[in-house]
Amino acid sequence: MSTETTQAANFLRTIVQEDLKSGKHETIVTRFPPEPNGYLHIGHAKSICLNFGLAKEFGGRCHLRFDDTNPVKEDTEYIESIKESVRWLGFSWGSHLYYASEYFEQLYQWAEYLIQQGKAYVDDLTADEIRAYRGTLTEPGKESPWRNRSVEENLDLFRRMRAGEFPDGAKVLRAKIDMASPNMNFRDPVMYRILHATHPHVGDAWRIYPMYDYAHGQSDAIEGITHSICTLEFEGHRPLYEWFLDNLPVPHRPRQYEFARLNLTYAVMSKRKLLQLVKDGDVSGWDDPRMPTIMGIRRRGYTPEAVRSFCETIGVGRSDSWIDMSILEESVRQDLNERAPRVMAVLKPLRLIIENYQDGEAEELTIPYHPQKPELGSRTVPFCGELFIERDDFAEIPPKGFKRMSPGEEIRLRGAYILKCTGVEKDADGTVTAVRCTYDPETRSGLPGSDRKVKGVIHWVSARHALTAEVRLYDRLFTDPNPSGDDWKELLNPASVEILADCRLEPSLAAARAEDRFQFERQGYFCADLKDSTEGTPVFNRTVTLRDSWTKK
Numbered sequence: 001m002s003t004e005t006t007q008a009a010n011f012l013r014t015i016v017q018e019d020l021k022s023g024k025h026e027t028i029v030t031r032f033p034p035e036p037n038g039y040l041h042i043g044h045a046k047s048i049c050l051n052f053g054l055a056k057e058f059g060g061r062c063h064l065r066f067d068d069t070n071p072v073k074e075d076t077e078y079i080e081s082i083k084e085s086v087r088w089l090g091f092s093w094g095s096h097l098y099y100a101s102e103y104f105e106q107l108y109q110w111a112e113y114l115i116q117q118g119k120a121y122v123d124d125l126t127a128d129e130i131r132a133y134r135g136t137l138t139e140p141g142k143e144s145p146w147r148n149r150s151v152e153e154n155l156d157l158f159r160r161m162r163a164g165e166f167p168d169g170a171k172v173l174r175a176k177i178d179m180a181s182p183n184m185n186f187r188d189p190v191m192y193r194i195l196h197a198t199h200p201h202v203g204d205a206w207r208i209y210p211m212y213d214y215a216h217g218q219s220d221a222i223e224g225i226t227h228s229i230c231t232l233e234f235e236g237h238r239p240l241y242e243w244f245l246d247n248l249p250v251p252h253r254p255r256q257y258e259f260a261r262l263n264l265t266y267a268v269m270s271k272r273k274l275l276q277l278v279k280d281g282d283v284s285g286w287d288d289p290r291m292p293t294i295m296g297i298r299r300r301g302y303t304p305e306a307v308r309s310f311c312e313t314i315g316v317g318r319s320d321s322w323i324d325m326s327i328l329e330e331s332v333r334q335d336l337n338e339r340a341p342r343v344m345a346v347l348k349p350l351r352l353i354i355e356n357y358q359d360g361e362a363e364e365l366t367i368p369y370h371p372q373k374p375e376l377g378s379r380t381v382p383f384c385g386e387l388f389i390e391r392d393d394f395a396e397i398p399p400k401g402f403k404r405m406s407p408g409e410e411i412r413l414r415g416a417y418i419l420k421c422t423g424v425e426k427d428a429d430g431t432v433t434a435v436r437c438t439y440d441p442e443t444r445s446g447l448p449g450s451d452r453k454v455k456g457v458i459h460w461v462s463a464r465h466a467l468t469a470e471v472r473l474y475d476r477l478f479t480d481p482n483p484s485g486d487d488w489k490e491l492l493n494p495a496s497v498e499i500l501a502d503c504r505l506e507p508s509l510a511a512a513r514a515e516d517r518f519q520f521e522r523q524g525y526f527c528a529d530l531k532d533s534t535e536g537t538p539v540f541n542r543t544v545t546l547r548d549s550w551t552k553k
């Protein structure tokens with residue numbers, strides 16, 4: 001059964017259902033408003049699944065809106081990666097791609113409107129002074145000496161701000177609300193600041209830029225958004241969001257709703273921290289398979305279905321909580337268990353010689369791709385007298401309970417024959433360099449009477465036919481469930497990647513294309529790397545192990 005059909009609690013789904021039923025809205029319009037100052041992460045995926053998901057489920061639409069009001073940190077590389085991430089997750093904005101910067105003229109006109117109404121003023125205080133005048137949660141703020149400028153003077157100064165007459169920081173435009181309000185957001189919030197910066201989307205057209213609190217709600221109003229969904233830290237901003245809507249001649253009245261953001265253990269999700277990991281070279285880039293970015297987990301081998309199912313599983317509520325990384329990992333395990341073909345790959349090879357197998361001979365064994373899903377078909381796997389097995393699958397002196405290969409014991413090779421170990425070859429240091437065996441030709445898998453009871457089954461590849469490939473064993477990026485505080489980088493997991501350059505894979509894998517996903521039998525799920533695989537020579541990333549090895553620790 002697909003987990004995508006199980007719905008966890010989502011209070012916003014209920015609100016939307018009621019709004020449609022009562023006729024408050026005929027159709028719903030949501031938006032996903034990323035700031036193009038980094039790559040999207042798994043937290044954003046929660047918001048994307050919520051906004052695009054509700055629109056899809058109720059026949060409405062969801063806009064992708066770049067909240068590009070800060071030209072300094074923004075970049076077109078981020079815009080492209082954000083679009084790709086949303087598409088990859090399986091959502092579409094259709095023709096509804098917008099940029100807050102496209103509303104700058106309208107926002108400017110509305111700012112003049114507020115000035116004319118006596119509800120906004122130009123302030124000459126410095127940023128530090130504004131902060132000091134703002135007061136605290138227990139003390140009211142103090143009014144700026146510039147608060148009572150005339151409408152004419154304010155208009156003149158604001159127009160000159162726009163024209164670029166003043167340097168950065170010389171003046172701001174503020175809403176004139178209430179310096180004594182218990183809600184700090186009401187203490188004359190800044191609406192515009194001066195920034196002599198080139199904007200990635202509108203170039204040098206503007207010397208003043210609107211603040212988030214002013215731009216956001218008005219952008220929602222321009223686009224006809226019905227449900228403007230954001231994370232809980234904006235709850236206290238909602239009265240201000242409404243104040244602007246109440247005081248401006250907006251064409252439409254959106255409503256803001258807040259939900260709890262996703263916090264994930266063993267990960268950092270602030271874009272500032274993710275950028276620092278990239279800049280400091282702790283990872284290979286925003287799309288490093290260890291990053292919690294959508295492009296990172298995609299390269300790691302996650303499927304969009306797994307991410308969507310994860311977001312559905314965790315639900316949408318209003319209290320902040322932490323989700324354990326193992327829940328995300330389990331979502332991809334479940335999805336890949338259903339559909340990943342099983343193949344054999346020897347990651348740390350040890351040579352095995354079958355003494356009674358005819359020299360130079362080989363045969364082709366047909367092995368199904370999935371034990372429970374015959375519809376996935378099968379492949380042929382060459383078998384001969386010289387194989388590779390996993391070094392860990394052999395022990396000269398087996399520890400108690402060892403179910404793999406050791407001298408004198410019989411084991412089965414997956415999909416092939418039963419072998420008996422007859423001895424080993426060693427180098428001068430005493431390291432085992434090869435295992436010697438005999439095989440029983442009567443025990444080929446599928447032959448009648450071939451299922452003689454043996455201790456274990458191990459995977460293998462033919463030494464003569466195997467594909468040599470690089471496999472990367474990824475693990476969690478942090479060793480601590482909550483990598484916070486000033487020393488958060490000290491909690492990086494030193495073993496978050498192990499690169500194995502000399503793995504031997506069954507030859508069918510030479511045909512693997514970037515992003516093809518497999519279960520390497522007994523090892524985990526693996527995905528051909530999107531960037532580093534070349535035709536005939538895939539590089540594999542471990543997506544996740546077969547079982548959770550962290551929660552037991």
Ligand code: ATP
Nearest residue numbers: 033034035043044046047230231261262270271272
């Ligand atoms: P940061 O503060 O790290 O820069 P952000 O939240 O400001 O990140 P935005 O680009 O503004 O990033 O986010 C776009 C949308 O994604 C917002 O609506 C925001 O509420 C939502 N979002 C961001 N992080 C999470 C999260 N961890 N869980 C759920 N939604 C999130």
Ligand code: MG
Nearest residue numbers: 034035067212
């Ligand atoms: Mg933000």
